[in-house]
Amino acid sequence: MRLRILDSGHGFGTKALFALIRTVSRQPVLDVIKLVKYRPDFYGGPMSAVTQEAMRGPSTWSVGDRELMAAFIAKTNQCEFCTKAHSAVAQGAYGDGKKVSALLSDLDTPAIEEPLRATLLMLVKLTREHTVNADDMRAVLAAGASRKQIEDALAVCFSFNVIGRLADAFGFFVPGPKAFETGAKYLLARGYR
């Protein structure tokens, strides 16, 4: 972590919480947790409300679909931390680890339904090029995604284009797979609040 305050500038109560997490999970506290718990009135609190709504709020996309979108956005941004974190959550949500890693390397497979494939391709373009046009959106609509589904996917895209940038700018430590598995279980059980 490039800013010392994000690593160890938390108040006493938060430090006690981190000690508890380390003891119970036997894993390091993920840097993303340290970020949202630092001065949470500024960023962590209001951002968690956005992310919770995007990832766990009402939507016809499943939790697995939305976590897969997060993993794709992270991969496009070349954010190693977020790609590993949300691949693990998507795998847990789908109950199928091979499906997620196969999709992340190749979307051209019958294993994915057309509306989700078209939506992922649009999110990747938006993330990579910072823009999309009406023709891109027409392609997603023609593939069978509804207006509401596209809006929901854009909310996921917003959240993870924020979080991925912060992970890379602040230099999040990338731990081993066990830590991400533990984090994924927590996010599936408790969400982002």
Added chain:
Amino acid sequence: MWDIRQARKALTKRILEGDGKASPSERRAAFNNSGLAEPLGTLVDKVARHAYGVTDEDIAAARMSGLSEDQVFEIVVCAAIGQATRQYDTALAALEAAIEKA
């Protein structure tokens, strides 16, 4: 959709208009990725366009220019949220255009 709009609006209002260690004008400039002097301009532009390219030296240069860690924290947060907001607004406008001329 209503809930996400409200939540996003509250987030933006908080980081740009609420209390902070960086000035409101610096936070706004970081959000807009526009009008910041060096070395902050480079850091903010990297966060917006290719955050994976941010280095220890970029953060150190911002600190050496006289900013505290809390100020750097706020400015980087504003830069990230600003870029994600521009992407989101552009995409929603494209969706509107696609539906109007379907």
